[in-house]
Amino acid sequence: xxxxxxxxxxxxxxxxxxxxxxxxxxxxxxxxxxxxxxxxxxxxxxxxxxxxxxxxxxxxxxxxxxxxxxxxxxxxxxxxxxxxxxxxxxxxxxxxxxxxxxxxxxxxxxxxxxxxxxxxxxxxxxxxxxxxxxxxxxxxxxxxxxxxxxxxxxxxxxxxxxxxxxxxxxxxxxxxxxxxxxxxxxxxxxxxxxxxxxxxxxxxxxxxxxxxxxxxxxxxxxxxxxxxxxxxxxxxxxxxxxxxxxxx
Ligand SMILES: C[S@@+](CC[C@H](N)C(=O)[O-])C[C@H]1O[C@@H](n2cnc3c(N)ncnc32)[C@H](O)[C@@H]1O
Numbered sequence: 001x002x003x004x005x006x007x008x009x010x011x012x013x014x015x016x017x018x019x020x021x022x023x024x025x026x027x028x029x030x031x032x033x034x035x036x037x038x039x040x041x042x043x044x045x046x047x048x049x050x051x052x053x054x055x056x057x058x059x060x061x062x063x064x065x066x067x068x069x070x071x072x073x074x075x076x077x078x079x080x081x082x083x084x085x086x087x088x089x090x091x092x093x094x095x096x097x098x099x100x101x102x103x104x105x106x107x108x109x110x111x112x113x114x115x116x117x118x119x120x121x122x123x124x125x126x127x128x129x130x131x132x133x134x135x136x137x138x139x140x141x142x143x144x145x146x147x148x149x150x151x152x153x154x155x156x157x158x159x160x161x162x163x164x165x166x167x168x169x170x171x172x173x174x175x176x177x178x179x180x181x182x183x184x185x186x187x188x189x190x191x192x193x194x195x196x197x198x199x200x201x202x203x204x205x206x207x208x209x210x211x212x213x214x215x216x217x218x219x220x221x222x223x224x225x226x227x228x229x230x231x232x233x234x235x236x237x238x239x240x241x242x243x244x245x246x247x248x
Contacts, residue, residue: 003095004189005073013185018052025113027222027229029141029238030055032214033112036139036242040064043107046131048096048140049114053080053089059110060088068104070094099127107133111140113238116148116191119179121199125206132245138208144215144239148193149174157182169235199241208243215239 004010017023033055041063047056050069059067068090071077080091094102097118109128118124128138150159151173160169177198180191194202203210215236218229 002190003072004185004187005071006075007187010185010187010189011073011075017185022225024229024232024237027225028216028218028232029113031219031222032216032238032240033110033139033141034058036212036214036240037062037110038108038137038139040108044068044105045108045110046070046104046106048099048109048111048128049117050080050091051076051112053084053091055110055112056080056084056089060084060086064088064108066090068092068106070096070099070102072096096124096127099124099131102127102131104131105133106131107136109136109138109140111138111142113141113143115140115142116193119192121192121194121202122206125202125208129206129208129245134245134247136245137211138243138245139241141216141238141240143191144236145174145194145196145199146171146235147237148180148191151176151180152182154181167231167234196239199239203241203243207246207248209246210241210243212242213240 018025040059042065044066045059045064047067047069050056050071053069056067056069066088069080070092072095074093077091077093097120109132149171160167174195177194178192180193182189182191200210216232216238218232222229
């Protein structure tokens with residue numbers, strides 16, 4: 001996997017975007033992710049693609065005994081260590097495509113907006129399965145298949161059209177799974193498109209019981225902060241899964 005988060009321009013632009021209080025992470029993804037968490041009292045949590053670790057602080061403040069974060073980016077892990085210095089936090093630079101080299105046992109594994117960077121979702125799920133306790137839970141968000149689907153092929157990235165004053169989002173290439181190259185933060189970023197059916201079947205085939213699936217939505221509070229977020233309810237940009245390990 002190409003690690004764009006250690007590219008200087010990309011990282012600076014990404015950090016600027018994340019430091020704004022009104023963004024889709026703070027107003028849409030994060031509140032939904034928080035609402036999906038189980039009781040964390042005394043639980044040990046692994047955060048895959050933990051970024052700067054701000055979510056990990058929330059996990060500890062809500063009862064978790066320990067949080068281990070892994071991220072492919074040295075920049076991100078340096079920030080996570082700066083943000084979370086207490087002994088209940090532990091951070092590692094690691095490509096989650098190599099999660100089979102990682103050890104430990106976790107009650108809960110979380111991941112926010114990172115799985116669409118991983119090429120082999122089945123391998124990732126196998127590795128996650130092995131790191132979960134007997135009744136362990138996986139909770140993750142990723143870009144919605146409705147968003148990852150379009151192949152832009154170097155063309156101008158326009159994902160919507162206006163007809164008679166109404167905005168319509170475009171959907172194409174849905175059944176063609178695999179690599180997608182998009183320009184984001186002035187950088188070519190590689191992501192992977194998988195259909196909803198594939199995501200569900202991978203979870204089932206890797207011995208997970210799906211407990212909940214959610215499409216992102218803009219809450220009234222989000223829309224109050226930014227009127228444009230109304231459009232988020234026409235086409236979800238994130239998808240969320242809660243899956244429980246089926247013990248063999
Ligand atoms: C959109 S950011 C989200 C960060 C954090 N989870 C959050 O919500 O603030 C995606 C993160 O996934 C990490 N990432 C991408 N591919 C990865 C991989 N193969 N292994 C580990 N981390 C990865 C990136 O470095 C980045 O920190």
